[in-house]
Amino acid sequence: MELVHAYHVAYEAWLKSDGVADEMRSDAEKELQDFMTGLNLPESHASRVTPHLVEGNLHQSVHNMLDSGDFDLLVLGTHGRGGFVMATIGSRASEMMGWSPVDVLMVRKPA
Numbered sequence: 283m284e285l286v287h288a289y290h291v292a293y294e295a296w297l298k299s300d301g302v303a304d305e306m307r308s309d310a311e312k313e314l315q316d317f318m319t320g321l322n323l324p325e326s327h328a329s330r331v332t333p334h335l336v337e338g339n340l341h342q343s344v345h346n347m348l349d350s351g352d353f354d355l356l357v358l359g360t361h362g363r364g365g366f367v368m369a370t371i372g373s374r375a376s377e378m379m380g381w382s383p384v385d386v387l388m389v390r391k392p393a
Contacts (some may be wrong), residue, residue: 284351285333287314288343310335341378348383358389 283318289310291303314335323331336343348356358378 283331284347284353285318285331286336286343286347287333288336288337288338288340289313289315307335307337310337316359341381344378345381353384355385355387356382357389359389359391 289306291306318333319326321328321331334347336347338391340346344356347353348385355377379388
């Protein structure tokens, strides 16, 4: 299982400080580590998960990952922060369902 945590450095073109990008990467690394720890998987299952930290546009990052291998299922976690209509699945996740070349399973963050 390939697990991708994509993060984006907002306004990177205008931010000249390497410290900002480094801080965002550090935060993303911690989020990924916390997520992996929070799964509380037995070692036999955890060893089957390969985490990837990817900086860039969410859609492009996922598309690149799907192009890099033979995948059967895309599982998307969603916060559901995109207005009334998108409240159930989230606008970004909804957009991704339209172009995914594989089946998509949406997992909403518990309330």
